Amino acid sequence: MPTFTVNGESRQFDGDGDMPLLWYLRDELGLTGSKFGCGAGVCGACTAHLDGEAIRTCVTPVSAAEGKKVVTIEGLDANGDHPVQKAWRELSVPQCGFCQCGQIMQAAALLTRNQAPSDDEITAEMSGNICRCGCYERIHSAVRLAAGGV
Amino acid sequence: MLHYLEKDLKSSTVAPRTVIENVSRRGFLGGALTASGFVLAISTVPASAREALKTYPHGGQGMPHGVVHDPKIFIAITDKGDVTIVTHRSEMGTGIRTSLPLVVADEMEADWKRVKLEQAPGDEPKYGNQDTDGSRSMRHFIQPMRQCGAAMRQMLEQAAAAQWKCDLADVKAELHEVVNTKTGKKLGYGELAKAAMALPVPAVETIKVKKESEFRYMRKGEAKIYDLHDITTGKAIYGADIRLPGMKYAVMARPPVVGGKIKSVKSDATKKVPGVEAVFEFAGPDAPPYKFATVGGVAVVANSTYAALKGREALEVEWDHGANAVYDTDTYTKAMYETAKKPGKVIRNQGDVDKAFAEAKDTFVGEYHQAHMAQAPMEPLVAVARIVDGKVEVWAPVQSPYGARKDIAEALKVPIENVTVHVTLLGGGFGRKSKWDWMLEAVRISEKLNGAPVKLQWSREDDIQHSFYHTTSVERIEMALDDKGKVTGWRHCTVAPSIVSTFAPDSGHQFNIEYGMGFVDMPFEIPNIRCENGEAKAHARIGWFRSVSNLPRAFAVQSAVAELAHKLGRDPKDMLLELLGSDRIIDPKASGFPEDFWNYGEPYPEFPINVARLKGVVNLAADKAGWGKKLPKGEGMGIAVHRAFASYVASVVHVKIDADGTIRVPEVTSAIDCGFYVNPERIRSQMEGAAVMGMSAAAYSAITFKGGAVEQSNYADFQVATMANFPKKVNVVIADPKPENHAGGVGEPGVPPFAPAFANAIFVASGQRLRSMPTGDKLKV
């Protein structure tokens, strides 16, 4: 039975370990900040952190979380004031907003790993997160802005 | 869109304006709603700062249920002074949920920090038209919302004057309180709320709105979108985020070919999947037109989305594909090119085109193609439905909640009062979510479950394969030239399966709405013009996609201009300005427009085609972009201009070709003249997004059919622009509005100029002329 933590709380899962983490988070825990956009690992809307790394929860089985720390957008910062979140608001990044939790989680993971990413590094890191509304320019700028404060 | 269609098909008449009854006060929304704070200086408003509301006719008045401006419908004030403003249009990323209430707050002198928003359910008799589509929200509701806010302010002032027993001229509303200018006494909005709300709403002739110099929020662009904090913290509620106690989860397997039917279903393996609770079969409609009907198929109901999806995978369904199995993109495209060469049905005829070509010294021919596309909004379709005691309740990210409500009532044979449609935030729409087929699926499944709450989730594959597709088209443009290189004749033949086929027996021809989008309204000052339509029958559900037929038309017309410029050795911008000709308002009759010319549903005299505005944005964009400056080898700029949804947009796209042939877009400069505007910051974000979606359409996105079925299935093969290659920097210029230019659309008009400006730039950078969208993002080197 996989045991792990979600946003700091310990959890045990006794269902089908093949179930993508996304559905566990959304349907069972009610953590709906991680979004279902493609179900195939190609859009990034479902991005959360597994031991600090950005993962696509739609293609990550719950069993893969065994012994690890899962952090979703809801747990990124208690007050929603992670530097990435603040930068997103400062630059009014979102349009519809649907992709943005995934974008923020991706950017937050990048900045933990690399506090001063180059423009190309930002592009490379973020290019797996689709924004159909087309907020890429602001997303890029917001990652750059947040890099100052991580 | 739908409304115009229905009108055109004469299957409905415009509903008379509904009399608005006085409604009881609503309570506040529960939950923690964020107000975005910003500091504004308090200014004393001189009496001269108001002016009489100038009303003008607009298309909103002719929409079903028209417009409503009653402050008692849209505004609630508690005795503590907290203000709630109802926002009745759907939010899918344009910012309209914020921008319209901001107008109300500004006119009523409310403090935006103390305003909460309440999303209206689908109820058009009460709120006016809610069909959030066609870039209409500002165009149709700016005036009613200004009137609504100003009326509320006047009622608050009246209530204060009555309480102080003073002259109305001595009181004035200012940032959430009314001040007595003689005594300096103040009454807060909370203290006045009850008395103000009891007053009759002032008549329209007595309404005074603010002068622009007094705008507090309008035109400032300082207000953040209302949901910003929730969006960035995962708290914002979209369709799939609705959770009801005891809710089931459902997915459906649908016929791969539209019009297909179930032959046989084996569901034993499905029923063995842990968590799967039920499997239902649904018949699709018998014959076209399908409208927004469900296409039928097999529903799998489970206790989690995962189980439902797994159950669907285990299904074995045999389909009878039906008549549309013949649909093959390659064959069909070839046929469209051939059709476009032949004479078509004449839609616009000005002068004598045959004579112009007979006397021509030279001619030009350009053929331009676009593939089908799916809207593919980031949030796949989803709806939650339940039926309790004959009362149906649905939650969905829907662009047209009242249209959906009407159809749901009809489908379930219940009175419309027994249906409630709640509107969540929309994770993008782009036209897909103004068709409510999926909501009908959800209520049908709930019905089978005896009304139990159920969430119907579409997968991305469902979305890509069961859309109402942007049409595919060939636009052929021919020009006759005299010995001085002047264009004397213009023939444009459009060939594309029509949206109308989704709603009426398919004649193979388009209709006035499609003709009105950059085809018959082509603005060039050419003496002889003929616009023709060749036959193309639909084999898929054709719908509308952000900007609709404007996309292929702008691509064709504006590419042709640059091609002609090259042929004549002219500068493309100069060529464009020359073809646009003199500053004038185009006279549709004298220009041979059809009798039923469609002007985005707007009365022509109020929203005419103004060539000076087209030229104005061309010059704004070109100047800002530094048009004509020398660029390194392998780089180039292209320009295009287009009028759509009563707004004017010109874009200059700067392209850079990498050594390996990859096409990059380092910069786009777009100028928009949308007349009166409210929220410049959101206009900028819409224009940025339009460039990205423009690039998706121009370079990446194609839906193709084989054997009648869509060949693509997810973002891996239905491609859209990503951060790996997108317009890196979008400069936006917003034209200063002239008082006579009413608010035009913003959500859609930014997209059409991108593709032609992109193709024109690629030509300059590489010498390669691309005439088929999507072009791909790599040139042959």
Ligand code: FES
């Ligand atoms: S939903 Fe997981 S990557 Fe798209």
Ligand code: FES
């Ligand atoms: S903001 Fe709409 S998909 Fe990114």
